[in-house]
Amino acid sequence: MKMNLFTYVFLIAAGIAVAFQAGVNGTLGRKTGTIEAAFISFAIGTIALLVVMLLSRKGDVSLVKEAPAWQLTGGLLGAFYISVVIILVPKIGIGSVLMILIIAQLSTSALIDHFGVFTGVSIPLSWKKLTALGMMGAALVLFYKK
Template structure:
């Protein structure tokens, strides 16, 4: 897969990340926040189980002996989904997405710099910090209290 195609897919992933909390917030207005998050994860789980059975070359056997923390990603996902369901109706999609992106980039800088969880080390430098600061300023500009 080419890097350009991967970037295009990431772009559409970003679109999905902006659309998902809007849909989930609408559902939450009908059923509640936790219930909407449960439905969101349930639908995603059904899709992923189907894909794993039909097209995946992997195996769940690899889970045997896997440390529990390596399977904790769903906890972060549940927190993320529930939080965006709460935040989008109050802050708006643009502000929520901007704040999430800044938080992800700051976290990413530290993961890259220190090689947390085995990611390749990429040192923090002024240019990268400046880029994150510009996004922080952008977040402040789009926020409407």
């Protein structure tokens, strides 16, 4: 898929939203508790998605019964992610949390792509990608070195 300007703008907006989400959830967690904040975040998100789903009527949620169990773990992974962010943002800051998460996400996604885990199509891990990941690790050290 070729990426156009709208795609980039949409991705940048989503990245900005993630930074704000980390801060919002972190402060909510200090007020209500970690698990409570994660629950509130997911409940509000679920309601918003329900409205969008009902208005768009594009998919068929009844087909979920045909999905293998592993495809239903996304919610658990999301709950883990949100809980970790809520716990760590007040302790180490939004920047540290997001930088470490981004490096972990890019490293893991590079391996997932390399082995074609979800698509069956391999996107090889090159020396350029490995170098870029190493540079991000170095950036993390430089960013937070006192």
